[in-house]
Amino acid sequence: MDLLSFVNFYLVPGIVAGAIYALGAIGVTLVFGVLRFAHLAHGDLATFGAFLVLALVGAGMTPWLALPLAMAAAALTAIALHHLFYAHLSRRSAILTVISSLGVALMLRAVVQMIWGVDTESYVSGIDRPQSYLGIRLKDRELWTLLATAGLVVGLLVFLGRTRWGKALRAMSDNPDLAALSGIDKRLTTALTWGLAGLLTAAAGFFLGLNTEVKPLMGWHMLLPVFAAAILGGVGRVEGALLGGLLIGIVEECSVLLLPAQYKSAVAFAVLLVMLSARPSGLLRGKVL
Amino acid sequence: MLALTGLRRSFGGFTAVDDCSFTVSEGTITGLIGPNGAGKTTLFNLVAGLLRPEAGSVTFLGEDITALPPHARFRRGLLRTFQIPQEFHRLTVLENLMVAAAAQPGEEIWANWLAGRRVRAREAAVAARAGEVLDFLGLAPLAGTPAGRLSGGQKKLLELGRTMMSEARLVLLDEPAAGVNRTLLREIEDKIERLNRSLGLTFLIIEHDMETVARLCDPVICIAEGRVLVEGDFATVRSHPQVLDAYLGEAGL
Known part of the structure; x- marks a missing residue:
């Protein structure tokens, strides 16, 4: 196999899948960095976002208008979920919140299935033929996925690094008591964290649906690679989640060279296992934004 | 400026602060001394809002702030630093x-x-x-x-920097002298004094180093077992028999 077909058949699909994982993993890492718990409802929130876009597209909207609306709706949903299910547990042991988020995951999925049914859907019909860019074949939807991911990540990094609110978020993640004593409102920062996580997660759901199919279990199945990506990159680090997502995506696609394709989704699990046994302190050390 | 009335807070069966009342007047550098475990740090946390009292109230600039979260107290001009510098x-x-x-x-x-x-x-x-x-x-x-x-001493200076950045009216300093060498200690004392004189900042300082307390603080409040034992200028407090008892009692352990 020559280099170009490796790039076209393994590397490009890997990077596209990785970009989607990265969007999910950044949300996981933000929630962990500020609130210190693993949010298991993240995948189903992505599903919810993907189906919201589907509903809006079904009502005649273009996907590029439907996506921002669905992202905003998912952000508000994430904030509401926090207030309904997680906020009152915040002073108790973190495992209670984690288990509670598992319950929220099941509820979100049930809501999706109740409203939209259990069938597999898609945003557009017809075949999206790849265009050639200097020999690298890229479908339009893949190009859009990569551009949107890049835009969202750059936007988030600028927000965290440059704005007063970004600093407040990093400060809260770094030292919550000191942040509160420095005049940073914990409730607002928490809401902001959930808002950002909701935005990114809905985008991840949409792009996953755009590149594969829209179905009620899509987000749940994405949860494992997303957590593997967040841990691989160092939990709490936005750049880490991006890197981890891309690596997991590429490794998954390339594994098909050696393993039967059915084992693809086990690869993220293997990476997660290796990471946890080689660097178990990565998660517990609780790195900060 | 700051008034504590009948504050109480316990942890499990241990009552760290028990019916504690005192006031801090504007423009002073008030010292808070007492043996280990007397409840000084708990008091600071109650004033800053990191802990809620079981009974009693905290009044700051004439407003009851007992129920306010920490960030709201900070915005009203109350700043707390830590014994081990936090950054x-x-x-x-x-x-x-x-x-x-x-x-x-x-x-x-x-x-x-x-x-x-x-x-x-x-x-x-x-x-x-x-x-x-x-x-x-x-x-x-x-x-x-x-x-x-940063090194430990630089972190101490950074804490003072946070004090200067905030538009705080009252600063709670938790052991500014702890773990600091003599030269840096003098520098820190000097900066506290200048902030007090030039900006009119009020300080409430927990301190074990009696030389620092003698140089900086007036009045001095001594607490033991969660309540106020004696208040007054340093000489009065130091020579008070109950204070000697409290410290000797600790030494006796």
Whole structure:
């Protein structure tokens, strides 16, 4: 196999899948960095976002208008979920919140299935033929996925690094008591964290649906690679989640060279296992934004 | 300026603060002394809002702040520092100072979008002020360093810097002398005094180093077993028989 077909058949699909994982993993890492718990409802929130876009597209909207609306709706949903299910547990042991988020995951999925049914859907019909860019074949939807991911990540990094609110978020993640004593409102920062996580997660759901199919279990199945990506990159680090997502995506696609394709989704699990046994302190050390 | 009335707080079966009442007058450097376990740090946490009292109230500038969260107390001009200096490890020294600046328009989330220019002007002013503070403290060469890499003494200075950045009226200092060498200690004492004289900052200071207390603090409040034992100037408190008892009792253990 020559280099170009490796790039076209393994590397490009890997990077596209990785970009989607990265969007999910950044949300996981933000929630962990500020609130210190693993949010298991993240995948189903992505599903919810993907189906919201589907509903809006079904009502005649273009996907590029439907996506921002669905992202905003998912952000508000994430904030509401926090207030309904997680906020009152915040002073108790973190495992209670984690288990509670598992319950929220099941509820979100049930809501999706109740409203939209259990069938597999898609945003557009017809075949999206790849265009050639200097020999690298890229479908339009893949190009859009990569551009949107890049835009969202750059936007988030600028927000965290440059704005007063970004600093407040990093400060809260770094030292919550000191942040509160420095005049940073914990409730607002928490809401902001959930808002950002909701935005990114809905985008991840949409792009996953755009590149594969829209179905009620899509987000749940994405949860494992997303957590593997967040841990691989160092939990709490936005750049880490991006890197981890891309690596997991590429490794998954390339594994098909050696393993039967059915084992693809086990690869993220293997990476997660290796990471946890080689660097178990990565998660517990609780790195900060 | 600050009035504590009948404060009580216990942890499990241990009552750390028990019916404790005292006031701090504006413009003073008030010392808070007492043997280990007397409840000094718990008192600080009750005043700053990190802990809620089981009974009693905290009044600051005439307002009952007992039910307010920590960030709201900070915005009213109350600042607490820690015995072991606390900083945002991964934020730079400059960013650490900027976070401490009070009442920024960027705090209101919509202002970021609606009044970008005003926010940017304010942000620039805060950065300039932070630069001045770094010069004052002699930390200017470290402005871009993550604060987690500073030495213990530099972290102490950074804490004073946060005090200067905030528009605090009352500063709670938890053992400014602990773990600091003599030279730096004199420098810190000198800066506390200058902040008190020139800016009119009021200080409430927990301190075990009696020389520092003697030089800086008037009045001095001695607490033991969660309540006030004696109040007065340093000489009065030091020679009070109950104070001697409390410290000797501790030494006897």
